[in-house]
Amino acid sequence: GYILTSEIDGTIQMKSYLSGNPEIRLALNEDLNVGRGGRSVYDYGGSSGSGSVILDDCNFHESVHLDSFDVDRTLTLVPPDGEFPVMNYRMTQEFKPPFRINTLIEEAGSLKAEVILKIRAEFPQNITANTIVIQMPVPKYTS
Numbered sequence: 001g002y003i004l005t006s007e008i009d010g011t012i013q014m015k016s017y018l019s020g021n022p023e024i025r026l027a028l029n030e031d032l033n034v035g036r037g038g039r040s041v042y043d044y045g046g047s048s049g050s051g052s053v054i055l056d057d058c059n060f061h062e063s064v065h066l067d068s069f070d071v072d073r074t075l076t077l078v079p080p081d082g083e084f085p086v087m088n089y090r091m092t093q094e095f096k097p098p099f100r101i102n103t104l105i106e107e108a109g110s111l112k113a114e115v116i117l118k119i120r121a122e123f124p125q126n127i128t129a130n131t132i133v134i135q136m137p138v139p140k141y142t143s
């Protein structure tokens with residue numbers, strides 16, 4: 001099949017239980033751009049990828065200071081205790097999906113169908129993906 005539309009809604013989560021109030025600096029990709037200034041296809045061929053990353057928009061936790069974000073893509077923050085989202089972002093521009101999904105649906109009777117779903121990673125073996133969720137909507141009364 002063909003990709004009709006694709007979108008990434010992402011979050012950078014932080015879990016902090018540091019004593020005191022230490023300042024943390026978090027450096028993002030230097031080639032990160034925010035806004036629709038161009039189009040990019042993100043290539044997973046290299047160990048660090050290539051090409052610029054273009055986000056449609058993003059927002060930050062209230063504890064994040066953006067003083068040097070426009071200069072060197074660095075976030076500075078004094079994290080609150082616990083888990084919190086440092087940054088939420090959205091990307092709808094063309095990109096190479098990190099996974100390829102193939103499906104095969106076969107009728108197995110008048111009221112039964114079998115679905116085979118295969119997922120393949122499209123990035124090198126030295127890159128890992130954690131907490132991957134695949135959702136397949138089915139009718140309400142499907143068993």
